[in-house]
Amino acid sequence: MKILHTSLECYPFAKVGGLGDVVGSLPKYLNNIECTTEVIIPLYDNDKIKAQKLETIYTGDVTLGETSFDFSIKKSKFTALGFHIYFVDIPLLLFRPGVYAYPDDTERFVSFQLAILDWLVSLEAKPDVVHCHDHHTGLIPFMVLHVEKYKSLYHIPTVLTIHNAQYQGGFSYDKLNYIPPFNFDHAGLLDWDHHINPLATAIKCATMVNTVSPSYMEELQEQANGLEGLLSHEKAKCIGILNGIDDSTWDPETDPMIIKNYSISTLTSGRKANKKWLCEEFDLDINKPLFGFIGRLVYEKGADLLPDIISEALSNSDINILILGSGNADVEIDLIALKQKFSGRYNTFIGYDERLSHIVYAGADFLLMPSRVEPCGLNQMFSLRYGLIPIVRSIGGLKDTVVDIGDNGFGICHRNASVEDVCYSINRGIELYSDQKKYREIQKKSMKIDNSWNNAAKQYKELYKSLKHLK
Numbered sequence: 001m002k003i004l005h006t007s008l009e010c011y012p013f014a015k016v017g018g019l020g021d022v023v024g025s026l027p028k029y030l031n032n033i034e035c036t037t038e039v040i041i042p043l044y045d046n047d048k049i050k051a052q053k054l055e056t057i058y059t060g061d062v063t064l065g066e067t068s069f070d071f072s073i074k075k076s077k078f079t080a081l082g083f084h085i086y087f088v089d090i091p092l093l094l095f096r097p098g099v100y101a102y103p104d105d106t107e108r109f110v111s112f113q114l115a116i117l118d119w120l121v122s123l124e125a126k127p128d129v130v131h132c133h134d135h136h137t138g139l140i141p142f143m144v145l146h147v148e149k150y151k152s153l154y155h156i157p158t159v160l161t162i163h164n165a166q167y168q169g170g171f172s173y174d175k176l177n178y179i180p181p182f183n184f185d186h187a188g189l190l191d192w193d194h195h196i197n198p199l200a201t202a203i204k205c206a207t208m209v210n211t212v213s214p215s216y217m218e219e220l221q222e223q224a225n226g227l228e229g230l231l232s233h234e235k236a237k238c239i240g241i242l243n244g245i246d247d248s249t250w251d252p253e254t255d256p257m258i259i260k261n262y263s264i265s266t267l268t269s270g271r272k273a274n275k276k277w278l279c280e281e282f283d284l285d286i287n288k289p290l291f292g293f294i295g296r297l298v299y300e301k302g303a304d305l306l307p308d309i310i311s312e313a314l315s316n317s318d319i320n321i322l323i324l325g326s327g328n329a330d331v332e333i334d335l336i337a338l339k340q341k342f343s344g345r346y347n348t349f350i351g352y353d354e355r356l357s358h359i360v361y362a363g364a365d366f367l368l369m370p371s372r373v374e375p376c377g378l379n380q381m382f383s384l385r386y387g388l389i390p391i392v393r394s395i396g397g398l399k400d401t402v403v404d405i406g407d408n409g410f411g412i413c414h415r416n417a418s419v420e421d422v423c424y425s426i427n428r429g430i431e432l433y434s435d436q437k438k439y440r441e442i443q444k445k446s447m448k449i450d451n452s453w454n455n456a457a458k459q460y461k462e463l464y465k466s467l468k469h470l471k
């Protein structure tokens with residue numbers, strides 16, 4: 001069974017957040033269970049991609065309204081990923097250093113999808129399933145069904161995975177002519193609230209839809225940034241499949257990015273070396289418990305709560321806090337301003353740093369995840385694998401993966417995304433940390449949990465197999 005994943009991110013070539021982790025690892029695990037899984041992403045202007053040996057396998061042009069753009073499909077010769085990766089090269093639209101947040105994102109995302117479909121039409125051996133990730137590839141399920149020039153793809157089932165329903169990629173009808181001619185009787189499938197809404201379109205048109213955790217699928221029926229009714233209506237084809245992690249990349253025994261490798265039996269000395277490096281680098285006190293946060297500084301992650309959490313916790317307790325992230329400019333300013341007030345016990349790195357994130361997983365004592373919305377969350381799974389105790393708000397995938405220590409589990413859970421609840425959980429963490437024997441036991445328990453992709457890959461394979469009967 002041949003599966004093509006279409007995505008804007010794929011680690012290590014393009015990663016802004018968890019989408020990159022998922023698309024960079026699930027295909028490898030699918031290929032271990034006899035699928036032939038390939039990935040296609042845009043060709044970005046970055047060093048990771050420049051270092052690739054690429055072969056051009058197809059050339060063409062896409063037309064957006066009145067404007068045409070040349071494109072080519074390039075295949076990487078790099079095989080160590082565990083899957084083949086293709087790049088869509090559209091020099092004028094996609095060859096940029098960043099992934100998102102350009103004024104012409106609509107043009108970039110639509111042209112990416114058109115180039116993929118043009119290429120697929122040309123292939124003799126077409127994929128058995130096209131797997132789309134988030135709204136950026138959400139017009140593909142519509143176009144394979146209804147665009148005249150893609151009718152040779154009509155029989156191919158499509159899967160939409162929703163990693164984040166907050167972002168839907170809406171654009172106005174004056175860009176309707178970006179979509180090649182289609183039977184206008186179906187125009188309503190593009191519409192949501194008088195806009196073209198690629199995420200809504202994909203939910204309507206994909207053969208199957210899944211979220212990245214079962215709880216998130218349930219939550220979306222109640223709250224989905226305007227798509228609740230649609231998701232309830234399409235319930236019959238919607239399921240939740242919990243993400244996994246790449247346990248070979250995320251392995252404290254072999255991780256080349258951390259200061260000292262360790263296993264369950266050497267966890268104390270190994271983690272201490274990583275903590276020592278963090279404390280020296282960020283001027284923190286190695287003798288106090290270290291609470292970390294890693295992530296996009298956005299409302300969904302509860303990042304706006306962080307400045308008050310830091311002030312409250314550091315005014316009342318003897319701990320360190322280290323924040324790694326970037327995003328909302330006001331939050332960034334507040335986080336930087338606190339450095340002076342709590343110097344020696346608090347620090348922040350504003351930016352994206354993959355290596356530093358690995359060292360935080362390997363060296364902090366607790367990880368804060370005060371998320372308002374968390375479709376799955378990978379940080380808590382990385383942290384469990386590294387013996388870092390997660391402190392999470394029980395929502396979405398966090399609810400599905402973290403069991404509280406009070407229930408014989410391995411994490412600390414709270415009900416609300418509020419300063420009060422998080423500080424209460426921090427105090428529970430301090431209490432646990434003061435009993436080093438118990439703290440160690442919990443760490444060891446967490447490191448034994450199997451959150452690898454093995455389980456989810458089997459569920460995706462079953463899902464792909466079931467699609468034949470649906471189309």
Ligand SMILES: Nc1ncnc2c1ncn2[C@@H]1O[C@H](COP(=O)(O)OP(=O)(O)O[C@H]2O[C@H](CO)[C@@H](O)[C@H](O)[C@H]2O)[C@@H](O)[C@H]1O
Nearest residue numbers: 017018163212295325351352353354357374375376377378
């Ligand atoms: N400043 C920084 N420096 C270095 N590394 C950083 C970083 N900020 C974030 N990261 C890394 O980016 C990833 C973030 O993973 P999340 O699960 O939080 O994803 P995100 O919310 O982007 O994606 C969405 O998709 C994923 C995948 O489906 C879901 O898990 C999630 O709930 C959903 O919101 C982790 O690998 C983390 O270590």
